[in-house]
Amino acid sequence: MTDGALQPNMPRPTPTSVGSTTRRVISPSLARAVQPYVWLVPTVGILLLLLFYPLLYSLYLSFHSWDLNRPAEIGRFVGLNNYLRLLRVEEFWESLKVTLVWTFGSVLAEFVIGFGMALILDKLVRLKSFIRTLCILPMLLTPVVVALMWKFLWAPKFGFINYLISVLGLAPIDWFSQPLTALGAVMTTEVWHNTSFVVLVLLAALQALPDEPYEAARIDGAGKVQAFLYITVPLLMPAILVVLIFRTIFAFRAFDLIWVLTGGGPVNATLTLSVYIYRLAFRYWELGFASALAWVMLIISMAISIVYLMVLRRSD
Amino acid sequence: MNTLATKKDTRPRGVRMAALSENLLAKLVLLVFVLVTIFPALWMFLTSIKTHLQAFTVPPVWIFAPTLQAYFNVFQREPFARFFANSLVIAFATTALSLTAGALAAYSLSVFRFRGANVIGFAILAIRMMPPVSTVVPMYLTMKQLNLIDTHLALILVYTAFNVSFATWLLKGFIDALPKDLVDCGLVDGCTHLQAFLRIIMPLMAPGLAATAVFTYILSWNDFMFAMVLTTTQAKTLPVVASGYITEEGVLWNNVGAAGTLILLPVIVFSLLVQKHLVRGMTAGAVKG
Numbered sequence: 065m066t067d068g069a070l071q072p073n074m075p076r077p078t079p080t081s082v083g084s085t086t087r088r089v090i091s092p093s094l095a096r097a098v099q100p101y102v103w104l105v106p107t108v109g110i111l112l113l114l115l116f117y118p119l120l121y122s123l124y125l126s127f128h129s130w131d132l133n134r135p136a137e138i139g140r141f142v143g144l145n146n147y148l149r150l151l152r153v154e155e156f157w158e159s160l161k162v163t164l165v166w167t168f169g170s171v172l173a174e175f176v177i178g179f180g181m182a183l184i185l186d187k188l189v190r191l192k193s194f195i196r197t198l199c200i201l202p203m204l205l206t207p208v209v210v211a212l213m214w215k216f217l218w219a220p221k222f223g224f225i226n227y228l229i230s231v232l233g234l235a236p237i238d239w240f241s242q243p244l245t246a247l248g249a250v251m252t253t254e255v256w257h258n259t260s261f262v263v264l265v266l267l268a269a270l271q272a273l274p275d276e277p278y279e280a281a282r283i284d285g286a287g288k289v290q291a292f293l294y295i296t297v298p299l300l301m302p303a304i305l306v307v308l309i310f311r312t313i314f315a316f317r318a319f320d321l322i323w324v325l326t327g328g329g330p331v332n333a334t335l336t337l338s339v340y341i342y343r344l345a346f347r348y349w350e351l352g353f354a355s356a357l358a359w360v361m362l363i364i365s366m367a368i369s370i371v372y373l374m375v376l377r378r379s380d
Numbered sequence: 381m382n383t384l385a386t387k388k389d390t391r392p393r394g395v396r397m398a399a400l401s402e403n404l405l406a407k408l409v410l411l412v413f414v415l416v417t418i419f420p421a422l423w424m425f426l427t428s429i430k431t432h433l434q435a436f437t438v439p440p441v442w443i444f445a446p447t448l449q450a451y452f453n454v455f456q457r458e459p460f461a462r463f464f465a466n467s468l469v470i471a472f473a474t475t476a477l478s479l480t481a482g483a484l485a486a487y488s489l490s491v492f493r494f495r496g497a498n499v500i501g502f503a504i505l506a507i508r509m510m511p512p513v514s515t516v517v518p519m520y521l522t523m524k525q526l527n528l529i530d531t532h533l534a535l536i537l538v539y540t541a542f543n544v545s546f547a548t549w550l551l552k553g554f555i556d557a558l559p560k561d562l563v564d565c566g567l568v569d570g571c572t573h574l575q576a577f578l579r580i581i582m583p584l585m586a587p588g589l590a591a592t593a594v595f596t597y598i599l600s601w602n603d604f605m606f607a608m609v610l611t612t613t614q615a616k617t618l619p620v621v622a623s624g625y626i627t628e629e630g631v632l633w634n635n636v637g638a639a640g641t642l643i644l645l646p647v648i649v650f651s652l653l654v655q656k657h658l659v660r661g662m663t664a665g666a667v668k669g
Contacts, residue, residue: 099573103488104500106481107544114541115507121518181413187406195410196659197652202417204651206602208619209640213420215626216427216633222438224423260417268663317511320604324623338513345517346609358514369509373502 119362125355132349146356156357158332159340166251166336167315173255174311178262179304185263186270199264202257211324214253218325240326243333250325250334254318262307269303270296309372316365337361421644428637435633450638457635460621464642467617470532471600474539478596479589481540482547487577489548490555491563501552508545512605520609530612538610539600546599547592554588555581591657594650601647618643 126146129137150156185195202210217224218239226236239249277295286294297304319338322328328335328343335343341361345354389396427435429446454460489501519538520529528534558581566576582589604619611620622643625636651658 097494100488100492100494100497103484103492103573107485107504107548108500110477110481110541110544111504111507114537115510115515118515118518118522119510121522122514125517125521181409184406184409185413187402188410191410193656197655198414198417200651200655200658201648204598204602204647205421206604206619206622206643206647208602208604208622209424209643210420212622212626212636212640213424216424216636217420219633222436222440224440227438227440256416256420263413264659265663268659313509317513319513320619323604324626338511341513342516342605345520351517351521355517358511358517362510362514365509365511365514369506372509373506 122355122358125352126359128352130350130352130355132351142352146353147360149353150356150360155332155335155340159335159337162247162332162334163316163336165247166254166318166334167312170251170254170258170315171308171311173251174259174262175304175308177255178259178307179266181259182263182266182270185267189271192267192271195267196264199260199267202260205257207257207320208324210253210257211321214249214256215325218249218253241330243331246326246330246333250322253325254315254321257321258311258315262311265303265307266300269300273299305375309368309375313365313368313372316368317361337364424637425641426637427634428641430634430637432632432634435637450632450634451642453632453635454638454642458621460639460642463616463618463621466532466615467601470535470539470615470617471597473532473536474543474600475593475596477536477540478543478547479551479593481544482551482592483582483585483589484577485544485548486551486555487573487581490552491573491576491581501548504545504548508542512542516605516609519606523610529610530615532615534610535603535607535615535617538606539603543596543599547596550592550595551585551588554585554592558584587654587657591654591660594654594658597650598647 127141127143129140129142129145131137185191188195218226220226220236220238220241223239225239230236237245240246273296277299278291281291281295317338318336319342322334322336322339323342326334328339337357338361341354341357344350344357391399428450429448430441430444431447431449434441434444485504489497523529523534562580562584563573563576566580567573571579601617602619603617604623607617607620608623611617618639622636622639625631625639
């Protein structure tokens with residue numbers, strides 16, 4: 065039966081040109097099924113090779129001794145030693161604390177200021193596109209340059225901020241020499257850098273709100289505060305959540321600003337996790353130990369991201 | 381009756397006054413917002429056209445004869461032009477690669493209805509959630525082993541890896557916004573998906589491509605950490621150059637201002653060119669419709 069003649073359910077060979085000796089090996093239906101994946105190969109390939117593989121390599125490093133100060137030990141398997149050492153090192157706990165204060169502090173400030181401004185600026189309907197243009201600029205500026213701009217402003221002797229302070233009759237502050245003021249100054253810079261993003265997103269969301277609920281509320285005699293709490297806030301929830309989680313994820317990993325402004329000091333007052341990892345790896349050259357810390361940071365970051373993605377999917 | 385005349389505001393006087401003062405407050409807040417947003421960059425620019433003595437003067441000098449001395453210094457101090465070119469080339473290559481890979485992936489996720497589209501889309505987004513600092517050490521070792529330290533290629537590869545997810549996500553959003561029948565019509569007329577992609581979708585996506593390109597370009601232009609780690613002298617990019625100013629004794633702030641201004645100019649120009657689409661891309665996730 066199967067002597068080469070076409071049977072009804074056999075995949076048909078694609079017609080080939082006269083004289084051609086090649087024959088399609090892949091059936092059309094298989095080609096169709098595979099096609100979506102073929103289109104994804106460049107992106108997925110790049111991600112697997114250049115992100116996923118380094119992550120695994122990093123995990124590998126974290127279980128080995130890889131201290132460039134002790135070349136003889138490089139590559140020796142040490143199990144969980146790097147991780148256990150983390151728990152014993154005081155700098156780790158300090159940096160964890162700083163990272164938490166930094167992340168939640170800046171995000172809270174950005175949110176409160178940004179939300180407040182969005183609510184107030186919502187009234188200016190005709191200036192809408194000017195405001196949006198203005199908002200998009202600060203967050204796109206090169207962080208290193210932002211840090212330099214602000215380092216100049218915070219400079220103790222000739223910085224503009226101390227000049228303003230002295231005009232008000234107060235004593236100028238050496239911002240980066242004391243732990244509290246250093247953290248405050250760096251956080252202020254970060255808030256300046258990112259609040260406009262909050263304004264941008266929340267303003268757009270506010271302007272997309274429908275009028276009807278407010279009309280109904282007005283007719284029912286509801287006051288402004290009530291309208292805000294029971295209409296505005298619930299309707300804005302998706303935007304608020306996007307903003308909060310987005311900012312949290314990016315504040316958590318901030319590096320450029322802090323590195324250029326303070327390098328992690330004074331006395332580790334601004335030593336967030338990423339600054340600590342960088343310092344361990346490229347100042348002290350303890351690559352195994354740094355990799356362990358990087359994985360701890362990754363796990364915390366994944367936890368935050370899972371919350372983000374869950375919330376996003378729920379609001380779809 | 382002249383219907384073009386503005387309607388007379390017949391609200392009670394108290395309500396009108398309240399609305400007016402609300403508007404006034406809003407304009408005041410806007411003024412403060414504008415000033416606070418613009419001032420640091422403006423101050424940096426003003427400093428860049430001062431002499432270095434003027435830059436240090438307290439109280440700050442407002443009226444002075446501008447000079448381009450700082451800009452000359454910046455170019456003389458080190459091969460700034462070469463580093464500027466490095467940033468340009470690396471950002472350009474990264475953008476080209478990211479857009480290509482991202483557009484193909486976005487087309488696949490958006491147009492083909494296949495099992496696994498959701499999972500793969502999710503995975504592409506998820507892997508981008510990890511902090512870049514987690515890959516810095518293995519990247520450094522790998523590039524060292526491949527002898528790619530201080531080359532353009534190293535940074536291009538790294539930046540593409542970090543941008544391709546975002547590019548895919550952004551472009552998918554833009555493709556999703558197009559009418560669903562477009563590709564189907566093309567297929568019925570006998571073109572392949574590749575032709576539909578090149579001749580139907582891509583032309584319509586021009587604004588989306590432009591916005592994604594600018595985003596990717598800026599992200600690549602701005603990166604500091606990987607540039608610090610993976611370059612030494614030849615392939616240095618601008619953020620690394622800028623950071624180098626602060627480790628010296630007696631920083632010459634007018635020079636810093638000049639360098640900073642030069643680094644920020646492309647970012648500002650590009651952002652302003654496509655700002656409408658950038659805004660749309662940024663707010664899409666939060667605002668429905």
